[in-house]
Amino acid sequence: MQTIDIESEIYKFVVDSFMFGQAAGLAYDESLLQRGVIDSTGVLELVSFLQENFNITVEDNEIIPTNLETINGIVAYVNKKLNGKS
Amino acid sequence: MQLEQFLEHSAERFPDKVALITGNDRYTYRQIDEEANRLAHALIASGVQRGDRVVIFLPNSLETVVSIFATLKAGAVFVVLNSTTKSDKVTYILNNCRATALVTSGTKADSLSTCWADTPYLQSVFLTGASESQAKAVQSGGKQVGSFEEVRKSGNNSSPMKKCIDIDLAALIYTSGSTGRPKGVMVTHLNIISAATSISTYLENTSDDIVINFLPLGFDYGLYQLLMMFKMGGTLVLHDSFAFPNVAIDKIIREKVTGFPIVPTISAILLQMDLSKYNFPNLRYISNTAAALPVEHIRKLRALFPHVKLFSMYGLTECKRVSYLPPDQLDIRPTSVGRGMPNEEVYVVDENGARVGSGIIGELVIRGSNVMKGYWELPEETAHCLKPGPLPGERVLYSGDLFRTDEEGYLYFVGRKDDIIKTRGEKVSPREVEDVIYALDGVAEVAVIGVPDPILGSAIKAVLTVRPGAQLTKQDVLRHCAARLEDFMVPKIVEFQASLPKTETGKISKRAIKVGAQEG
Numbered sequence: 001m002q003t004i005d006i007e008s009e010i011y012k013f014v015v016d017s018f019m020f021g022q023a024a025g026l027a028y029d030e031s032l033l034q035r036g037v038i039d040s041t042g043v044l045e046l047v048s049f050l051q052e053n054f055n056i057t058v059e060d061n062e063i064i065p066t067n068l069e070t071i072n073g074i075v076a077y078v079n080k081k082l083n084g085k086s
Numbered sequence: 087m088q089l090e091q092f093l094e095h096s097a098e099r100f101p102d103k104v105a106l107i108t109g110n111d112r113y114t115y116r117q118i119d120e121e122a123n124r125l126a127h128a129l130i131a132s133g134v135q136r137g138d139r140v141v142i143f144l145p146n147s148l149e150t151v152v153s154i155f156a157t158l159k160a161g162a163v164f165v166v167l168n169s170t171t172k173s174d175k176v177t178y179i180l181n182n183c184r185a186t187a188l189v190t191s192g193t194k195a196d197s198l199s200t201c202w203a204d205t206p207y208l209q210s211v212f213l214t215g216a217s218e219s220q221a222k223a224v225q226s227g228g229k230q231v232g233s234f235e236e237v238r239k240s241g242n243n244s245s246p247m248k249k250c251i252d253i254d255l256a257a258l259i260y261t262s263g264s265t266g267r268p269k270g271v272m273v274t275h276l277n278i279i280s281a282a283t284s285i286s287t288y289l290e291n292t293s294d295d296i297v298i299n300f301l302p303l304g305f306d307y308g309l310y311q312l313l314m315m316f317k318m319g320g321t322l323v324l325h326d327s328f329a330f331p332n333v334a335i336d337k338i339i340r341e342k343v344t345g346f347p348i349v350p351t352i353s354a355i356l357l358q359m360d361l362s363k364y365n366f367p368n369l370r371y372i373s374n375t376a377a378a379l380p381v382e383h384i385r386k387l388r389a390l391f392p393h394v395k396l397f398s399m400y401g402l403t404e405c406k407r408v409s410y411l412p413p414d415q416l417d418i419r420p421t422s423v424g425r426g427m428p429n430e431e432v433y434v435v436d437e438n439g440a441r442v443g444s445g446i447i448g449e450l451v452i453r454g455s456n457v458m459k460g461y462w463e464l465p466e467e468t469a470h471c472l473k474p475g476p477l478p479g480e481r482v483l484y485s486g487d488l489f490r491t492d493e494e495g496y497l498y499f500v501g502r503k504d505d506i507i508k509t510r511g512e513k514v515s516p517r518e519v520e521d522v523i524y525a526l527d528g529v530a531e532v533a534v535i536g537v538p539d540p541i542l543g544s545a546i547k548a549v550l551t552v553r554p555g556a557q558l559t560k561q562d563v564l565r566h567c568a569a570r571l572e573d574f575m576v577p578k579i580v581e582f583q584a585s586l587p588k589t590e591t592g593k594i595s596k597r598a599i600k601v602g603a604q605e606g
Binding site: 019020021022033034036038039040041042043044060061063064065068 | 145169170326327328329330331332333351352355358359360561564565568569573
C-alpha cells in the first residue's frame with residue numbers, strides 16, 4: 001500500500017469516526033487529544049481500526065502519544081509496522 | 087479558614103516538596119504559591135475585586151492550578167470550565183456569572199473570537215502560550231490582555247491581603263439544569279473545606295499520598311483531587327486524559343502513586359489491558375464515582391489489585407460527595423453506594439419530607455456544611471432543592487434522587503425524580519440536547535432519553551422525526567450536536583422514527599419512548 005493511501009485512509013477514519021465527517025481544518029501534525037478529537041475510548045477504537053484495516057498487531061507498549069497522537073504520527077507508525085512485516 | 091490556605095499552609099510546611107507533576111515538569115509548593123501570588127496581584131491590578139468571578143478555560147495544566155489559587159488569593163470566585171466546552175456555552179457562562187476576567191490559551195482564544203463583542207462584563211483576558219497576533223485579536227475585541235508568561239517572570243511574590251471570610255463564595259461549578267441552561271452551583275470556602283476534610287478523612291489521606299488525576303479540573307471529582315492533595319501537603323500527578331493507558335500505568339508505577347481516582351470508563355479500559363506484568367506496590371486505594379461500577383468490574387478490579395482498597399462513592403455537585411462505601415463492605419453489599427461521609431447526615435424522606443424507614447423508597451436528603459448555597463441567580467430552582475432543615479434558618483439539600491436504605495442504613499440508588507440523565511457521572515438535561523437538535527434544519531420532533539449502559543450509567547439516546555422531504559442522517563445529527571455541545575452531552579444513539587408517541591394532552595411521551603427503547 002502506498003503511503004499516500006495509508007494517510008488518506010487514516011485521515012478519513014479519524015474524520016468520519018470522531019469528527020462526524022467534518023474535518024474543520026484538522027492538520028496532520030495537530031494533537032488529536034489537545035483538539036478534543038479523541039479521548040481514551042477513541043484511542044481504543046483507533047487501535048482496533050489500525051489492526052483490522054492494516055492487518056497489524058498493535059502491542060500495548062506501542063499505544064503511546066508518539067505513535068497515535070497525530071495523523072502524521074499514526075501514518076509513520078503504520079508504515080514502520082508494515083515495513084517490519086515484509 | 088479560606089480555601090487558598092490549603093496551598094499556603096502546605097507551602098509553609100513543605101516549601102521544597104513537589105506539589106504538582108505535569109508531564110515531565112515538577113513544581114514545588116513554594117513555586118506554585120509564588121506563581122499564584124504573582125497572578126493574584128495581576129488579577130487585582132486588572133480590576134478584579136472581592137467576589138468577582140474569574141473563568142478558567144484551559145486543559146489540565148500548571149496554569150489551571152495556578153489560576154484557581156490566584157483567583158482565591160485575589161478574593162474572587164473561580165469558575166473552571168471543561169476544556170471541551172464550545173464557544174456558545176463559554177459565552178453564555180461568561181455572561182451568566184458576569185465574569186470580569188478570563189484565563190485561557192492562545193488557541194482557545196482563537197476559538198472564542200466571536201465572543202468578545204458579546205461579553206460586556208468581561209474586562210480582561212489572561213493568555214497562556216499566545217502568539218502576538220492571538221493577543222492582538224483579543225485586544226481588538228475590546229479586552230485588556232495580560233500574558234501569563236509575563237506575569238510568571240516578574241511581579242510581587244507575596245500573598246495579597248486577605249479580604250474574604252469562609253462564608254464567601256469560592257467557586258461556581260456549572261452543571262446541567264432542567265431548563266436546558268447550565269446552572270452555577272455556588273460553593274463557599276467553608277463548603278469546599280468541609281467536603282475536602284470529610285473525604286480525605288475516610289480516604290485516610292496524608293502528606294505521603296501521591297494521587298494521579300486524569301479527570302478534568304472542571305469536574306468536581308477532578309478538582310477535589312487537586313484540593314485534597316494541597317490540603318494534605320501531598321503530591322498531585324496531573325494528566326489530561328486516560329487516552330494512553332500504558333503511559334498512565336507507567337506513570338502510576340514510576341511516580342509511586344498511592345491514590346488512583348477512576349470513573350467506570352477508566353475501569354473498563356483497565357480491565358481490557360494485560361496488567362499481569364505490572365506490580366503496584368505503592369498503590370493504596372482506588373476510588374470510583376460518577377456512575378456506579380458494574381459488580382463484575384468490582385470483582386475483577388479486586389482480583390487485579392488485591393492489596394488496594396476500593397472505594398465506591400456517590401456524589402452530587404450540589405454537595406460534592408454524598409456517600410462512600412467502606413472497602414470492607416464491598417463484598418457484603420456491592421450494589422450499595424454506602425453511607426454519609428464523616429460530618430454529614432443523609433436520610434430518605436417521603437413526599438411530605440418525613441423520614442422513612444429502611445426498605446422504603448423516597449428522596450435522599452443531605453445535611454451538612456458541604457451543602458451548596460444555591461444556584462447562581464436562580465432563586466426558584468434553588469428553593470426547589472434547598473429546603474428548611476431541622477434548625478431555624480438551616481437549609482438541607484433535596485437531591486432529586488430516589489433511594490432506599492437497608493436495615494443497617496446503607497444507601498441504594500433507585501432512580502431520578504426528574505428526567506435528568508446521568509451519563510459518565512455528569513448530569514445532562516434532555517432539554518438542552520433537544521434544544522440543540524431542534525435547531526437543525528429538517529428536524530420535526532425530538533425526544534432525548536437515557537438508556538441503561540454498563541459503562542456510562544446511562545447513554546444518551548435521541549429519537550427524532552424529520553420534516554417531509556428532509557434528508558437527515560445520523561452523522562448530520564451527531565456533527566451538529568458535537569459542534570454545539572460538550573462531548574459527554576452528544577447522543578450516543580440516534581434513531582429516526584415515523585412518529586413519536588404522545589400523551590393525551592399531545593405532549594411527546596418520554597415514558598412511552600423509554601418503554602419502546604427497553605423492548606426494542
